[in-house]
Amino acid sequence: MPADKTAIRADIEAMLRAVLGDFGTDLPIELDSTFREDLGMESLDVVSLAGRLQSRYGDSVNFAQFVAGLDVSSMAELEVGDLVDFVTRSLDVVPAVS
């Protein structure tokens, strides 16, 4: 069954609001919002987001793969939609275990 992109987007938006705390309450979070400029995330926020992804999706979403090969500047340009797409693809390719 293909992963439900709408549900994943809602999941990720909730994670981002949790990571951003009070700062994120009224912030619009769109698919084209950039992590660094639009959401004002710093590197420790990314660490916190990675922990939440791990808790929610386990090993099926490999955050290392998501950030691998990104240098500091391309990391800053990442958009929320990039992460939603990555998680959707990751969950799609995980075969049923049992």
Place this chain on the structure above:
Amino acid sequence: MTLVRVNGVALHVAELPPAGGNGPEPATVVLVHGMAGDNMASWYLTMAHPLAENGMRVLLHDLRGHGRSERPARGYALDDFVDDLEGLLVHWGVAGRVHLFGNSFGATVAFAYALRHPDRVAGIVAIDSAPPIPEWFARMKTRLSQAGAGPGPAGRSPAFTRRLRAVQLLLSETSIAAELPASRLPGPAEFAALSCPVLCLYGRDSRVRELAGRTEGLLPQTRSIVLDGAGHSVLIERSAEVRGHVTAWLRDTAPFVTTGSEGERHG
């Protein structure tokens, strides 16, 4: 976010389990970040996941006064940072030898821990750093007296502004600038007792590299590698090369680690 109270201070910690699960005794590495401005993210976003995928249990923390850890007003001598590391190893239940990788001052904490507990450390990776020696602490004293007084935030990114603010708070609300340079430093006999493998990586353009000869004199087992066209921030700016050198060094030094940990088992 996980906070652990150690020595009366709440420390922010993170852990990545080894790929393939925790075996009976997985190789363990603690990644220690640098002073002021730095936090666990510099390791987390560069080396932490590759090391976990290589089968290591990876442990990280924000040093006291840094990142998301508590910022007590006092307690910033080198031994305080070493005590925190020791307390965390107990919390994590790490038995046997552990690898310690440090970025800048983080490696100094790693060396200091190893000098106090030479039989607990499997190996040290130091990124543009030096062991606890007077020359290095004199430099840090100068850096601490100048830090936070740099160019203002005008025209800089919000992330840069927040980082500068964190440095200013550390310097204005704690006694780190006075306490750290006055730290007790180990003597020659302690260095002579430390035999674990050491890898030192330097940026060619970093002035820290001037101390490489001193480190090699005190710890002759050191493998030193200089990355051309790089400055002090080699971990962030040259992550892929750092990964390659660390992986090769781990492979080359594996026999020592095996012998070392077996030597500690007493049935």
